Amino acid sequence: MSRPLLDVSGLTMRFGGLLAVDGVHLSVEPGQIVSMIGPNGAGKTTVFNCLTGFYKPSGGKIIFDGREIQGMPGFKVARRGMIRTFQHVRLFKEMTVVENLLVAQHQHMNTNLLSGLFKTPGYRRSEQEALERAAYWLDRVDLHAFANRPANTLAYGQQRRLEIARCMVTQPKLLMLDEPAAGLNPRETDDLKELISELRDQHQITVLLIEHDMKLVMSISDRIVVINQGRPLAAGTPDEIKQNPDVIKAYLGET
């Protein structure tokens, strides 16, 4: 078996007296789609926040792409290739669709103020590559026709797809999606499922997903990790998780 891209052990996050995440372990192999599920308030988003450097975990080890990253600031984690979306759409709403994709790449571009001021050949090359990547991903998410529209004029499902494109232009190693299907209609959810599968199958992207839509989770995931009250409850294939009595009791039984 290959080395996991992400290997989390004993992850703990305490907010005052509340142990929101308590000894979570998680392993994600390259090229897999792994879903994290659990009831509301189980600690899933807190795990995401710890992984991506938004929170400094109270304990535990996070190995990403062979390096320990626990406690590393978010911008450094992002530069190492761990990129996420949020539960609520966070686009630059007044900017156009394509501008959103260019801004995202600037943080990752190998240029500085001087090269930008003097428009050096290296800077121009980077700009050109950024534009080409933006065009490529706009095609993939079916938004090319909307490139020059302000992001806030897009339908909700399109904004969600733009967020994924915005992650993809930064060429991540791990794409983390926090409830990407929330608020989508069944048709948009199907499109999303197709897009995420395409990312894995055609672009070899590894995906870690938080999602409440069980139909989507069960059909798309290679592995599922279940968290309940901050603690790991079960991990396995969709079939194993569907049949796990603890999971049925804690989570699926509720729906």
Ligand SMILES: Nc1ncnc2c1ncn2[C@@H]1O[C@H](COP(=O)(O)OP(=O)(O)OP(=O)(O)O)[C@@H](O)[C@H]1O
């Ligand atoms: N910044 C914070 N300060 C204090 N408590 C927090 C903070 N963030 C999360 N919590 C608490 O940690 C617990 C886990 O919350 P979290 O949002 O991680 O759950 P979740 O599994 O993502 O839930 P949902 O599925 O509803 O999004 C909750 O009790 C929440 O109130």
